[in-house]
Amino acid sequence: MSINQNTAGSIVVTPVCDAIGADVICGDVKKMTATVFHQLQQAFHQYLVIRIRGQQLNIEQLLNFGRWFGTLSRGAPVHIGQKPRDEQYPELAIISNVIENGLAIGGLGDGEPVWHTDSSFNDIPPSLSVLYSVEIPPAGGDTGFANMYTALDALPKALRNEIGGRTIKHDKRFTSGGQLRPGFQADQDLQDSPGPSHPIIRKHPDTGRDALYLGRRPYAYVNGLSLTDSEALLDTLWSYATREEFTWHHQWRLGDILIWDNRCTMHRRDAIDPQTRRIMHRTQCHGTAVISGM
Numbered sequence: 001m002s003i004n005q006n007t008a009g010s011i012v013v014t015p016v017c018d019a020i021g022a023d024v025i026c027g028d029v030k031k032m033t034a035t036v037f038h039q040l041q042q043a044f045h046q047y048l049v050i051r052i053r054g055q056q057l058n059i060e061q062l063l064n065f066g067r068w069f070g071t072l073s074r075g076a077p078v079h080i081g082q083k084p085r086d087e088q089y090p091e092l093a094i095i096s097n098v099i100e101n102g103l104a105i106g107g108l109g110d111g112e113p114v115w116h117t118d119s120s121f122n123d124i125p126p127s128l129s130v131l132y133s134v135e136i137p138p139a140g141g142d143t144g145f146a147n148m149y150t151a152l153d154a155l156p157k158a159l160r161n162e163i164g165g166r167t168i169k170h171d172k173r174f175t176s177g178g179q180l181r182p183g184f185q186a187d188q189d190l191q192d193s194p195g196p197s198h199p200i201i202r203k204h205p206d207t208g209r210d211a212l213y214l215g216r217r218p219y220a221y222v223n224g225l226s227l228t229d230s231e232a233l234l235d236t237l238w239s240y241a242t243r244e245e246f247t248w249h250h251q252w253r254l255g256d257i258l259i260w261d262n263r264c265t266m267h268r269r270d271a272i273d274p275q276t277r278r279i280m281h282r283t284q285c286h287g288t289a290v291i292s293g294m
């Protein structure tokens with residue numbers, strides 16, 4: 001697919017499957033115009049994950065592209081054993097399995113980050129994430145996405161009523177790859193663990209649609225329930241959330257940009273062969289307080 005296929009001012013949008021995601025051809029994103037961006041944003045709200053291929057961006061250019069969507073936020077905290085952030089680019093997070101001088105150059109390692117939505121452990125989680133492939137392995141490291149509007153719609157009425165008005169505590173201690181963040185204790189009762197609480201059904205501030213907002217399965221806790229009841233309710237909700245029919249799995253090429261909406265999607269990643277290298281650059285936009293849906 002060439003990046004030059006769009007004719008002046010109009011983008012080409014092709015859904016990648018029925019569940020979620022679309023390929024967008026919009027030319028070189030370094031030359032984005034307000035007209036093109038407006039169409040891109042419409043596609044984003046319709047398909048929730050946008051893939052733009054064949055781009056060549058340095059760090060500044062990626063951050064400039066991200067700024068079209070809103071104010072960028074500081075990258076997620078590094079984990080134990082990870083190189084400190086480059087303060088020249090506080091809005092950049094490196095996602096990588098590469099180790100240099102005994103330190104990980106980025107987050108998430110070789111493992112298989114579980115289904116999650118980004119940084120829901122913040123009081124105000126990021127609205128969207130932009131991930132750009134800088135170096136990719138010959139195989140592995142595919143990223144899956146799940147549609148949380150359709151997951152919510154699939155819940156039986158009684159279950160939907162049961163979660164209406166309820167909140168989940170989103171534990172701050174671990175990354176989605178399972179790494180402990182500095183300053184936190186691994187061994188802590190979930191009812192007392194650190195992290196903000198957000199409504200399980202969240203209203204999207206731009207589309208007005210309700211979505212399931214689960215954060216991630218490990219260390220989650222449904223406030224007000226016993227631990228046993230919380231685990232049982234979460235297991236039931238998760239059995240809907242990541243059903244095959246709500247998902248799409250993307251195989252990376254060099255120069256791909258993926259933009260996903262953290263308010264109505266979740267994502268996960270396949271493991272990476274430790275003998276290979278994968279380097280991705282990510283930036284995120286500031287969100288707004290999580291509003292409860294119905």
Ligand code: SIN
Nearest residue numbers: 095113142143269280
């Ligand atoms: C992430 O979970 O934010 C990163 C996904 C990936 O590495 O593909």
